[in-house]
Amino acid sequence: MNKLQAMEVFVQVVDAGGFSRAADAMQLPKATVSTLIQQLETALSVKLLHRTTRQVTVTADGAAYYERCLRILTDVKEAEESLSRTRLSPSGRLRVDAPTGLASSILVPALPAFFARYPDIQLELGCSDRLVDLIEEGVDCAVRGGMLADSTLIARRVGVLNMLTCASPAYLEQYGTPHHPRDLERHRCVNYFSAKTGKIYDWDFTRDGERIQIPLPGVIAVNDSTAYVEAGLAGLGVLQMTDYLLRDHLATGRMVQILPEWVSDPIPINIVYPQNRHLSTKVRVFVEWVAELFDSHPSMRVRTHAPTVPQPQPTAEPEPA
Structure with missing residues (x-):
């Protein structure tokens, strides 16, 4: 033996x-x-x-x-x-899980720089908005948003997600533009529910010390960030989502920010891993790389006021010949 x-x-x-x-x-x-x-x-x-x-x-x-x-x-x-060379050049399979939107919009586009630095790591990146069981599913670490309920995991804070409230131009043309969070009670909203519990999340707003947290009516609720944004683009209602998923749509005019003076609670982002598992070099370097990436990303910084978002640029008229 x-x-x-x-x-x-x-x-x-x-x-x-x-x-x-x-x-x-x-x-x-x-x-x-x-x-x-x-x-x-x-x-x-x-x-x-x-x-x-x-x-x-x-x-x-x-x-x-x-x-x-x-x-x-x-x-x-x-x-x-x-x-061995492992400390200088970590190698082997690394299994990571991350939310769909964050993985596709921020992690994946930056991965060429990660592999240029660590060419001997083979990354298996699971992308979903469900809460995976790291030990049972053999995942080395996971990027998670929100408050952490699992005390058996070690967590490192690596950033925050800032939220925007938006709607499509077609929706606003049909239903009008809300000017106060309470106005949303008379609107259609796209809600988001927990994949684990099925609970629909409340909406929250803060301005000049005034805080409002309310459930809002909606004809649809989803549990996937990509589907959530697509529902807003389709004109199904007002949505409140992370600004990194909305910036391109705001810049092109497919979405319009509303209630810009009201700030929603930022969502903490952590990397978690089991506390009874040795933190290997490949996990350690990935955690450090993600921390660096998020620290330099404009959508990951804590804000105390409403963010400035890109506005659609008018198309220049051709000059007369």
């Missing part, structure tokens, strides 16, 4: 909560994972896991052994990296 491999398999089984998920994450046959755990328990003369048809849980001895394994494996990893 390879003791270090058996320890790695044991840690993965505990993290994943099952043999099948651990086997998938480590790309090993399930039979190999089961055999290594059995050999490890035989060598230690201790039962490490409780197995039922529905779940796998760690025993008291297994929990103590798990903590020791984590420290040992971390020390081995750091020793290997200190004697």
Whole structure:
């Protein structure tokens, strides 16, 4: 038995909560994972896991052994990296998850610079607005917006998302332009709901110390940022969305900012990763790169007043011949 491999398999089984998920994450046959755990328990003369048809849980001895394994494996990893090129040139597969709009609008366009700096990393970028389970799905780190409810994750704040309230010209022509947040109660609004709970989010506005937070009526609610913007472009109602997804549409006149003197709460952006997992060099450099990228992006800075957004430019009339 390879003791270090058996320890790695044991840690993965505990993290994943099952043999099948651990086997998938480590790309090993399930039979190999089961055999290594059995050999490890035989060598230690201790039962490490409780197995039922529905779940796998760690025993008291297994929990103590798990903590020791984590420290040992971390020390081995750091020793290997200190004697290799990994610290200077990180390599290998890196699995990251990010919200759809943020990934497509900010992360992906900047990735050529990331790969120029770290050519030996193979990035697997999951793009969705659902909340993935990092451990169960084998994700190294995730970019997340909003307040964090999962206390088992380590988080690093890397930026904020600023919000704008907008509508299409066709919508405003048909329904008129609201001049106060309370006017929206008589309008159609495009709502956004949580993919996890199904709860529709309230809208919030602040101006000169006055704060308004209200639910608003709408004929449609979505849970994907791309679909949300498309609903606004289609004239389905007023929307409140991050300015980086709206800037191009504002510049071309396909969307019009309304209530510009009212500021909505910025949404914090964090990178999260499991606290019981060694932060490898490839994860560390990705986190640092994202922090640099967001720090230099105009849409990611905290604002205390309404942002200035690009206005549509008139088409120049041709000069007479």
